[in-house]
Amino acid sequence: MKVKQIFELGLKMGIEADPRGVKGVKEYLAQTKKEHAELKPKDKKYFDKSTLTNPYNDSAIHVDDGKTQVKRAMVGIDIAEEEILLASQLNERRKKIDLVISHHPCGKSLADLHSTMDMLTDVYEGIGMPVHVAEKVNEERMKEVGRGVHPINHYKITDIANLLQINLINTHTFTDNIVQKFLTEYLAKKKPKTISQLVDCLLEIPEYQEAKKRGAGPNIYAGDPKRRVGKYFVDMTGGTSPSEKIYKEFSTYGISTIVGMHLHEDSTKNASKQNINVVVAGHIASDSLGMNLFLDELEKKGIEIVPCGGLIRVKR
Numbered sequence: 001m002k003v004k005q006i007f008e009l010g011l012k013m014g015i016e017a018d019p020r021g022v023k024g025v026k027e028y029l030a031q032t033k034k035e036h037a038e039l040k041p042k043d044k045k046y047f048d049k050s051t052l053t054n055p056y057n058d059s060a061i062h063v064d065d066g067k068t069q070v071k072r073a074m075v076g077i078d079i080a081e082e083e084i085l086l087a088s089q090l091n092e093r094r095k096k097i098d099l100v101i102s103h104h105p106c107g108k109s110l111a112d113l114h115s116t117m118d119m120l121t122d123v124y125e126g127i128g129m130p131v132h133v134a135e136k137v138n139e140e141r142m143k144e145v146g147r148g149v150h151p152i153n154h155y156k157i158t159d160i161a162n163l164l165q166i167n168l169i170n171t172h173t174f175t176d177n178i179v180q181k182f183l184t185e186y187l188a189k190k191k192p193k194t195i196s197q198l199v200d201c202l203l204e205i206p207e208y209q210e211a212k213k214r215g216a217g218p219n220i221y222a223g224d225p226k227r228r229v230g231k232y233f234v235d236m237t238g239g240t241s242p243s244e245k246i247y248k249e250f251s252t253y254g255i256s257t258i259v260g261m262h263l264h265e266d267s268t269k270n271a272s273k274q275n276i277n278v279v280v281a282g283h284i285a286s287d288s289l290g291m292n293l294f295l296d297e298l299e300k301k302g303i304e305i306v307p308c309g310g311l312i313r314v315k316r
């Protein structure tokens with residue numbers, strides 16, 4: 001497979017797992033197309049045309065020589081400058097790395113991280129929150145995240161990859177959608193009644209077992225092991241942590257338990273104030289689970305995976 005084909009396979013899997021449904025994604029892309037068509041000529045040159053087909057602005061092809069048949073990919077949850085240098089060193093030692101895949105965004109996808117959060121409005125509406133509430137809370141948070149990522153030196157990693165001619169892509173919301181779908185279906189089957197049973201269910205998954213050994217397994221941030229789970233919400237996708245104000249709305253619209261990837265301290269306090277239970281499954285383990293389901297498909301196509309950058313590689 002070439003780099004573009006690998007990226008497109010991830011994109012397809014991400015869209016198929018999208019909580020908005022394939023139809024919802026198509027509507028989103030149609031809206032983007034309309035907005036592009038209506039842009040003034042002076043604004044059109046700044047428009048990223050990849051967003052006409054890729055609804056996840058936090059996932060992109062950063063470096064692609066266009067010709068490599070990828071036989072071996074080095075994959076990390078985080079790829080920094082040192083991992084790119086490592087790939088280049090491995091190349092010199094005859095372990096040719098044809099492609100580096102990062103989960104977390106870099107380059108343009110880091111600068112655009114906040115725009116992926118658009119999808120959360122639909123997600124919240126899907127759990128019964130009125131759209132005006134979902135939009136208001138989400139819009140504020142998108143602006144906050146946008147201001148947060150704005151000053152970062154986004155292109156440091158892609159600059160190195162370009163200089164060393166290392167192919168580089170990142171697949172963020174693609175694989176967060178995949179873990180979101182996987183855990184939603186898994187917990188629907190398992191039907192845990194209490195918070196302690198919920199944690200036990202998570203610990204049947206190898207990525208969470210390994211994370212616990214590494215000191216970052218599932219953790220109850222708010223609530224008590226004996227409490228009932230009630231109506232729960234799996235919060236694994238949508239760019240980054242949601243607004244700390246969302247927990248009041250979750251409680252108002254019937255959510256008793258959140259199964260999240262990570263949670264800020266203020267969000268934990270707000271969830272507690274609303275008597276919501278919060279089980280944090282674990283950040284890197286959850287990211288790994290989503291990536292693994294994608295990487296298994298690459299392995300089936302004959303690509304060797306070299307894990308690095310925190311990836312807990314489990315094959316299924």
Ligand SMILES: [Fe+2]
Binds near residue numbers: 104283287
């Ligand atoms: Fe992450």
